[in-house]
Amino acid sequence: MPELPDVEVFRKYLNATSLHQKIREVKFHDRGMLKGISGPKLKSALEGQSFRSTDRHGKYLFAELESGSWLVLHFGMTGFLKYFKHKDKEPPHDRLLVTFSNGYHLAYDCQRKLGEIGLVDDREVFVTERDLGLDALAPDFNLAAFKKTLSRSKRSSVKSALMNQKRMAGIGNVYSDEILFQAEIRPESRVKNLAEEQLEKLFRELKGVLRRAIQCRAQPERFPRSYIIPHRRGDGTCPSCSRRLERKKISGRSAYYCTRCQSG
Ligand SMILES: [Zn+2]
Numbered sequence: 001m002p003e004l005p006d007v008e009v010f011r012k013y014l015n016a017t018s019l020h021q022k023i024r025e026v027k028f029h030d031r032g033m034l035k036g037i038s039g040p041k042l043k044s045a046l047e048g049q050s051f052r053s054t055d056r057h058g059k060y061l062f063a064e065l066e067s068g069s070w071l072v073l074h075f076g077m078t079g080f081l082k083y084f085k086h087k088d089k090e091p092p093h094d095r096l097l098v099t100f101s102n103g104y105h106l107a108y109d110c111q112r113k114l115g116e117i118g119l120v121d122d123r124e125v126f127v128t129e130r131d132l133g134l135d136a137l138a139p140d141f142n143l144a145a146f147k148k149t150l151s152r153s154k155r156s157s158v159k160s161a162l163m164n165q166k167r168m169a170g171i172g173n174v175y176s177d178e179i180l181f182q183a184e185i186r187p188e189s190r191v192k193n194l195a196e197e198q199l200e201k202l203f204r205e206l207k208g209v210l211r212r213a214i215q216c217r218a219q220p221e222r223f224p225r226s227y228i229i230p231h232r233r234g235d236g237t238c239p240s241c242s243r244r245l246e247r248k249k250i251s252g253r254s255a256y257y258c259t260r261c262q263s264g
Helices: 004-018 039-046 123-129 143-153 158-163 173-182 196-215
Strands: 023-028 051-057 060-065 070-074 080-084 094-100 105-109 116-120 246-250 253-257
Touching (some): 004 051, 004 060, 004 080, 004 105, 004 196, 023 039, 039 116, 051 123, 116 123, 158 173, 158 253, 173 253
Antiparallel strands (some): 051 060, 060 070, 070 116, 094 105, 246 253
């Protein structure tokens, strides 16, 4: 499922391929994914315009149009972007297809349809309406802000608190496991039981893991050998001590962790 690092990679991809080109045509292959806007309205808002910049908040990608409005994309469980020229390169489940005047296309593919497509005038209003916390990599999401937001989830498990988009935006099931592994904290530990130095370490690892993942273009095969993400599977073993990883359901999601290395 695309989380903050994946969506940041999509944002850079959109920047590298699709900015400042006139949008000739927009097609929807699934109008059910539109949120808060009709197909014809979104089509007329995009056609004839071009994307002039991008932004991201948590797992949401924003692409700014010349008009000042922003196309909003959420990638659900399976979403991704693909820029291509010839039809045979078109991905199989594209829900939105933008065709530029240079003959290239940008497809938003989302097989399981759990993402969303929208249009907003103001990103701040959108973030407020969705009740999203600060973006996990935003400069103003500092240690003080991290502690403050976690203090609202004292009784929940630390993994649930990291994944709660109202507390901080961008972290999901996979990256919360990595952050907790690097911080040597068990996913089910209660927030209220974490010591001051554990909170500080958790915060450092949160920023470090997300930044490193973006540097690795969110591709697990490029991750450092000390990372747990490439081992998150039934028979996976700990990259530090080789013990078989434990799997446990937390907030309905499968957490993977090492009972020896994560003692906090
Ligand atoms: Zn271990």
